[in-house]
Amino acid sequence: MGSSPGGERSGYRRELGLWHLVWLAVGAILGPAVAFVPVAVLASGGPLGLAAWLIGFAFLIPIVMVFAELATMWPRAGGVAYYPAKSHGSVVGLLNGWGAFLGYTLIVPASTAAVVETLAYYYPPLYNGVTLTWIGIALATAVAAAAFAVDALRVIVLGNLNTALTIFKIAAVVTVSAALLLFFRPSNFTSYGGIAPMGAKGLFAATTATIFAYLGFRQPVNYAEEARRPERDIPLAMTLSLVFVLVIYVLQSLSFLGVVDRWSSFNITAGNWTALANLAYPFPAAASAVGLPAMADVFVAGALVAAVSDALIYMGGAARVGNALARLDNYFPEFFARLSRHGIPFNSLLVVLAVGLAYLLLLPSFYSVMNVFTDAVLISYAPAAASLAVFRATHPDERRPFRLPAYRALAPIAFAASSLLIYWSGLQAVEVTVLSTLASLLLLPYVARRGLLSRKDLRAGAWMIAWLLLTLLLSYLGSFGVGIIPSPYDTLLYLAVSLAVFYWAVRSGLEYNGLRP
Numbered sequence: 001m002g003s004s005p006g007g008e009r010s011g012y013r014r015e016l017g018l019w020h021l022v023w024l025a026v027g028a029i030l031g032p033a034v035a036f037v038p039v040a041v042l043a044s045g046g047p048l049g050l051a052a053w054l055i056g057f058a059f060l061i062p063i064v065m066v067f068a069e070l071a072t073m074w075p076r077a078g079g080v081a082y083y084p085a086k087s088h089g090s091v092v093g094l095l096n097g098w099g100a101f102l103g104y105t106l107i108v109p110a111s112t113a114a115v116v117e118t119l120a121y122y123y124p125p126l127y128n129g130v131t132l133t134w135i136g137i138a139l140a141t142a143v144a145a146a147a148f149a150v151d152a153l154r155v156i157v158l159g160n161l162n163t164a165l166t167i168f169k170i171a172a173v174v175t176v177s178a179a180l181l182l183f184f185r186p187s188n189f190t191s192y193g194g195i196a197p198m199g200a201k202g203l204f205a206a207t208t209a210t211i212f213a214y215l216g217f218r219q220p221v222n223y224a225e226e227a228r229r230p231e232r233d234i235p236l237a238m239t240l241s242l243v244f245v246l247v248i249y250v251l252q253s254l255s256f257l258g259v260v261d262r263w264s265s266f267n268i269t270a271g272n273w274t275a276l277a278n279l280a281y282p283f284p285a286a287a288s289a290v291g292l293p294a295m296a297d298v299f300v301a302g303a304l305v306a307a308v309s310d311a312l313i314y315m316g317g318a319a320r321v322g323n324a325l326a327r328l329d330n331y332f333p334e335f336f337a338r339l340s341r342h343g344i345p346f347n348s349l350l351v352v353l354a355v356g357l358a359y360l361l362l363l364p365s366f367y368s369v370m371n372v373f374t375d376a377v378l379i380s381y382a383p384a385a386a387s388l389a390v391f392r393a394t395h396p397d398e399r400r401p402f403r404l405p406a407y408r409a410l411a412p413i414a415f416a417a418s419s420l421l422i423y424w425s426g427l428q429a430v431e432v433t434v435l436s437t438l439a440s441l442l443l444l445p446y447v448a449r450r451g452l453l454s455r456k457d458l459r460a461g462a463w464m465i466a467w468l469l470l471t472l473l474l475s476y477l478g479s480f481g482v483g484i485i486p487s488p489y490d491t492l493l494y495l496a497v498s499l500a501v502f503y504w505a506v507r508s509g510l511e512y513n514g515l516r517p
């Protein structure tokens with residue numbers, strides 16, 4: 001497997017500073033989710049849904065630290081596709097890399113669809129309430145093409161443009177939230193069914209919603225070879241980004257909760273928390289309900305920019321993962337490995353655009369692909385934790401600017417947390433994502449012809465195939481499926497299975513690298 005230790009040798013340009021990386025992560029996180037997830041947590045859990053932001057944040061911390069160690073030890077553009085391939089071989093590398101590539105690529109049509117759905121606030125013919133109309137699809141295609149044109153330029157252009165866009169959308173969202181707080185009524189915490197009207201189950205559902213909202217923190221890893229000081233800046237950028245968005249999301253949820261007593265303005269029966277999820281434009285509706293229509297326009301502008309910047313960032317991230325699958329792993333054709341004179345994976349970027357537009361035609365709405373791309377991205381979280389544990393044994397003396405503390409405890413926790421996030425997304429999303437990920441095994445004959453597949457790779461990859469199939473099976477049997485295993489016992493069983501798979505994965509990685517477990 002080839003490698004490229006630095007941006008200069010690989011052809012990438014080291015042009016991104018710390019704040020470029022911070023805003024890439026924040027920009028990716030504060031995408032279309034900013035328009036509805038802060039209200040979705042209230043719809044799922046009532047006032048207690050606010051706590052879901054902290055729980056989701058806590059779940060992600062060990063995962064962030066895993067990627068911080070890997071990305072500073074070996075900074076690689078599209079590195080999320082590199083580490084499991086290096087630790088476990090071709091089967092794991094292909095499944096993991098395909099999951100990341102597919103997930104990132106699907107975010108492109110989802111984000112461009114979100115742009116158009118937001119514009120439909122002013123021009124309804126763009127969106128019929130379920131899917132984009134043909135006019136909407138044409139406009140979304142134009143947005144995707146514009147994102148491609150920007151991403152094809154030097155990475156500093158993306159970095160600078162995204163910085164401006166991200167600061168604008170933060171300003172818009174915070175301004176609207178601050179304005180709503182002027183009308184805050186503390187009694188809303190207890191007046192409509194108490195602080196926890198849906199109980200613990202509601203908090204659980206709200207936590208699941210926050211995970212989608214936090215997606216994007218890994219973007220500094222994908223742009224690692226373009227960072228000026230990756231060893232210092234990548235961990236800092238991921239950490240700062242999560243702290244920033246935690247504050248923003250809590251502020252949004254709190255501000256909406258403060259005015260939720262205007263139920264009639266939303267055409268909702270008082271106390272019907274779950275109906276909040278059906279609001280097409282919740283924050284503009286809230287602004288209008290308190291007599292601030294101008295704030296509705298400010299929020300729509302922020303939501304538009306949020307979706308645009310999301311498309312920009314993820315299109316570039318997907319292209320770099322595709323490039324890594326060719327340049328570092330050799331699983332994709334050489335076509336993907338070539339860089340333009342600007343140091344951009346242009347060919348890979350072109351494929352991402354083409355695939356994204358194809359999915360836009362097949363699934364012409366944001367919600368139709370949301371769960372699929374969420375799980376596809378999450379599938380590429382867990383293997384990294386096993387890779388970290390393997391590398392601690394195979395490369396004990398490798399320089400690690402950031403080290404995961406207590407890795408023997410936190411690495412399995414990160415693996416289990418990543419697994420639970422997939423399981424909690426529901427049976428329908430798990431079915432589509434697991435089958436889509438396993439479809440990457442159809443590329444194994446191509447990989448074998450390139451001399452990159454052996455029995456050793458198959459043995460080292462058995463755990464990941466089993467993990468995916470067990471996730472699918474338990475999702476079907478558990479509370480998200482037919483309910484043979486009721487809640488919370490299904491989650492506890494899946495947690496135990498995930499931990500067992502983690503230790504199997506570590507053992508397989510050690511054997512793959514010639515070490516005795």
